[in-house]
Amino acid sequence: MPDPTTDAELVWPPGGGVGDARLVEEVRHGSQEAFEQLVRRYEGRLLSVLLRFVRDRELARDLSQETFLRVFERIDQFDPSRRFGPWLFRIGVNLALDFLRRRKRRIWPSLFSESRMEKSPDPPVSDPRTQLDLEQEVRKVLEGIPEKYRTVLILRDLENFSTSEIAAIMHRKEATIRWRLAEARSRFQHIWTSRQGTGTDGEQLAGRPLSPLDSPSDRHASDSDELEPDLS
């Protein structure tokens, strides 16, 4: 299980170096060395995150490069009272999601629309011992989860960001992120179980939490795009 106590170190690199805010200020005054420091500070972590989304090293590198170029172009728009890391990762994650959306539209214009995925994930396979290894199997399950839940699940359970960091990256309330995380894990569990052929009849309906403790209730708007409960 992810250890929340180590999250801060994972996201905001430790050490006695110059702080992000100072480097950003120097970049604004034309220091190329400062921007190089920022790039080298974050590129490994960013590449790891992008790989989780696109699963192609060269593509992830291209997206990473594009992310830093966008950051440089918009450095004057960055609010120095906020943390630089979440802003950088937001740009990177959005680039990755945009890429995936474009690719999906180009390759599977109708078969794999978001609504279809949400309503009807991959059907259970008869033989769970397929050629797919664990990672591919997890990837398949993740593809069956709507993007907004999948993104939170990847950032939390695969990349070990804390919920507060994910909230900063996705520009949402932490309560919203926690709700999405719970929903994402439940959906993952249901699809995973059904693909392994061990699910009960009721669990075949992927994405529908069955436990009373996990049933969404008291729905009201807490986000701009849809109704989600506020768990604050």
Add this chain to the structure above:
Amino acid sequence: MLALWAGNDLDAAAQIGAQRHLATCPQCRAHWHGLQVGQQALEQVRLSPAGDASDARSSEERSVWPGVARQLRWSEPLSVAPGWRDWLPVGALAAACLAMVMASWPQATPTEMTEFHSGGMPMLRVNSAAWGQAESLAGSDEWAPLQLAFPDGLRVRTLVDGTDVSGF
């Protein structure tokens, strides 16, 4: 709540409540076990980060910085020709100076001066348009002793105790 607990995202008090509920609810227990299985799968994938271990290149070769640096366009303020906005302060200063000079410039070129001698004190007034006016002002506070170098062609009327002694 169980889903958050499965990923260690639940505080201690909520965990105790969930534990109590699990003890009495078989449906939630089944869900809890399913969540743990799912979390184990995710955990295994998390511990084998995609690609990092298989990339044998050095950190310098892996860095995207050279590619980023090539595409960056740094602004160089000293080598860039200033736009018209850059001249605004200079223009404003020039306009202010011009206004000050105009304000302090004599309204008309002096063509005539009137000199009074009253009580031994020479008094002058420049551009006194009317002779009578000049007389009426004699001795008032508006007059002051002046030391002037008269330009060529300037007519000067001289009054001594009210009598014009200019000779023109």
